[in-house]
Amino acid sequence: MRTAYSVETVRAAERELMARLPEGALMQRAAAGLAAACADLLGRVYGRRVVLLVGSGDNGGDALHAGARLARRGAGVTAVPLSPERVHEGGLAALRRAGGSVAGVAGAEDLIERADLVVDGIVGIGGKGGLRAEAVPLTEAAARARAAVVAVDLPSGVDADTGEVHGAAVRADLTVTFGTHKPGLLVDPAREYAGSVRLVDIGLELPGGSAQLEALQHADVAALLPVPAPESDKYRRGVVGIAAGSARYPGAAVLAVAGALRGGAGAVRYVGPAADAVIARFPETLVSDQGPRRAGRVQAWVVGPGAGDDADTVNEVLRAEVPVLVDADGLRLAEAGAVRRRAAPTLMTPHAGEAAALLGVSREEVEGARLAAVRELAGRYGATVLLKGSTTLVADAADGVPVRVNATGTGWLATAGSGDVLSGLAGSLLAAGLSTRDAASAGAYLHGLAGRFAADGAPVGALDVAGAVPGAWRDVVSG
Numbered sequence: 001m002r003t004a005y006s007v008e009t010v011r012a013a014e015r016e017l018m019a020r021l022p023e024g025a026l027m028q029r030a031a032a033g034l035a036a037a038c039a040d041l042l043g044r045v046y047g048r049r050v051v052l053l054v055g056s057g058d059n060g061g062d063a064l065h066a067g068a069r070l071a072r073r074g075a076g077v078t079a080v081p082l083s084p085e086r087v088h089e090g091g092l093a094a095l096r097r098a099g100g101s102v103a104g105v106a107g108a109e110d111l112i113e114r115a116d117l118v119v120d121g122i123v124g125i126g127g128k129g130g131l132r133a134e135a136v137p138l139t140e141a142a143a144r145a146r147a148a149v150v151a152v153d154l155p156s157g158v159d160a161d162t163g164e165v166h167g168a169a170v171r172a173d174l175t176v177t178f179g180t181h182k183p184g185l186l187v188d189p190a191r192e193y194a195g196s197v198r199l200v201d202i203g204l205e206l207p208g209g210s211a212q213l214e215a216l217q218h219a220d221v222a223a224l225l226p227v228p229a230p231e232s233d234k235y236r237r238g239v240v241g242i243a244a245g246s247a248r249y250p251g252a253a254v255l256a257v258a259g260a261l262r263g264g265a266g267a268v269r270y271v272g273p274a275a276d277a278v279i280a281r282f283p284e285t286l287v288s289d290q291g292p293r294r295a296g297r298v299q300a301w302v303v304g305p306g307a308g309d310d311a312d313t314v315n316e317v318l319r320a321e322v323p324v325l326v327d328a329d330g331l332r333l334a335e336a337g338a339v340r341r342r343a344a345p346t347l348m349t350p351h352a353g354e355a356a357a358l359l360g361v362s363r364e365e366v367e368g369a370r371l372a373a374v375r376e377l378a379g380r381y382g383a384t385v386l387l388k389g390s391t392t393l394v395a396d397a398a399d400g401v402p403v404r405v406n407a408t409g410t411g412w413l414a415t416a417g418s419g420d421v422l423s424g425l426a427g428s429l430l431a432a433g434l435s436t437r438d439a440a441s442a443g444a445y446l447h448g449l450a451g452r453f454a455a456d457g458a459p460v461g462a463l464d465v466a467g468a469v470p471g472a473w474r475d476v477v478s479g
């Protein structure tokens with residue numbers, strides 16, 4: 001499991017560790033890790049040109065100490081302090097001793113243009129708001145130049161705790177972060193600014209259970225996935241009901257069923273007007289035209305994909321005493337009160353546009369503040385909420401539970417109907433007995449991986465994604 005902690009928690013752990021270590025030791029650990037990552041990226045250090053963009057805090061100190069290490073290995077290192085009157089003294093002295101030089105902001109753009117590497121030590125976890133004006137031209141020069149850009153701890157200008165980006169920020173090829181991931185490194189839009197992320201262990205001890213974010217890895221998902229026991233039968237494995245599709249959108253039903261058949265339930269029941277289309281494609285589906293209540297027992301429902309305006313079905317499903325996944329049109333048709341009053345768990349799976357409609361804000365606002373949006377929705381509805389997108393977030397209604405973040409997906413998944421596949425898949429995992437939070441995050445993980453496998457660098461359709469789920473499942477359980 002990968003975890004991310006808030007700045008407040010990182011600061012507390014830092015204080016505790018600093019009290020036990022000689023002065024400057026922690027920064028040396030950070031600088032050593034940073035210099036090693038820069039050296040790996042450069043391949044050869046000797047003779048390379050390195051420019052350090054140095055802010056007035058410890059983030060700049062890390063950059064200066066790492067620069068000193070690179071200078072000792074033969075790199076030509078120039079520091080550009082943004083506020084020369086306030087710069088980390090020890091770091092600057094170390095750089096000078098190692099043969100590095102210092103340049104003013106005027107003329108720094110030329111240096112950046114000729115550099116092999118630009119180190120962004122402008123601001124780290126002490127940052128507030130986007131980059132200040134004086135730093136912007138230098139970071140724009142770095143973006144234009146052929147130099148690789150390495151961000152120290154965080155790309156300067158992104159919000160460490162929320163992943164929001166207010167104004168200009170550095171775009172890095174690599175971010176070297178210390179002690180733990182910060183939420184901003186895992187959540188879009190900030191995540192996109194970070195490039196690849198390398199975590200350097202500096203000995204921080206973070207309190208278990210207080211993470212803001214969790215990102216499941218293969219082993220975590222493998223431990224969640226249901227495996228039939230020798231005494232299993234199809235009913236014990238769980239039956240998932242799919243109430244989806246309409247005369248206008250029969251395909252949504254087929255796609256949700258396609259996902260559900262690969263999600264671990266022992267049987268899939270379909271209820272709705274697209275039974276013929278479903279049976280033609282998947283004869284193993286149990287179909288009914290009697291409505292959800294009389295369709296036979298299920299352990300979980302999926303309602304909403306392609307539902308059109310069929311509010312009655314949505315509300316009938318919400319009265320069921322089993323876990324319910326609400327997606328797509330169902331999100332619009334479900335009454336907030338009916339969701340909140342449910343005794344059994346509810347999982348809602350909006351994309352940014354649907355989340356925006358539920359919150360009464362613009363889509364851009366949701367995309368710019370994904371973490372806040374998913375938490376707000378989970379609180380309002382008393383439900384688990386999965387917010388789809390380039391990174392998928394899963395928030396629980398209960399306070400203090402880390403939000404799960406999934407980044408296994410690919411832009412190729414942005415294809416009509418792939419969300420229907422996800423809802424069937426996650427609903428099937430619910431029926432197999434996973435909690436809403438686990439079903440949502442394991443479902444998103446498998447779905448993202450399946451998208452990657454199915455696409456393999458080329459466009460795919462949603463049914464291809466469903467077809468690739470078993471391969472993703474095997475990949476996960478085989479480690």
Ligand SMILES: NC(=O)C1=CN([C@@H]2O[C@H](COP(=O)(O)OP(=O)(O)OC[C@H]3O[C@@H](n4cnc5c(N)ncnc54)[C@H](OP(=O)(O)O)[C@@H]3O)[C@@H](O)[C@H]2O)[C@@H](O)CC1
Pocket residue numbers: 010011013014026027030055056057058059060061062122123124125126127128129130131132135152153154157178179202204
């Ligand atoms: N945690 C750990 O365990 C370890 C932490 N370490 C390192 O320490 C870093 C934190 O250092 P920090 O506390 O000195 O803050 P930092 O990020 O340098 O920023 C403060 C300065 O930035 C300025 N500034 C603010 N906003 C700005 C903006 N938008 N645009 C431009 N400037 C802005 C602000 O200026 P002021 O507001 O005072 O004018 C202030 O001077 C951390 O990220 C990591 O790299 C490692 O060394 C060892 C282990």
Ligand SMILES: Nc1ncnc2c1ncn2[C@@H]1O[C@H](COP(=O)(O)OP(=O)(O)O)[C@@H](O)[C@H]1O
Pocket residue numbers: 328351387388389390391392409410411412413414415416417418419420421422447
């Ligand atoms: N850029 C992207 N990177 C990764 N995954 C994406 C991206 N865009 C969309 N997805 C995923 O594709 C799926 C699209 O779902 P949705 O928007 O509901 O589509 P539809 O309504 O057409 O089925 C979601 O699982 C979403 O997380």
Ligand SMILES: [K+]
Pocket residue numbers: 059120121122123124151152153154155156
């Ligand atoms: K930085």
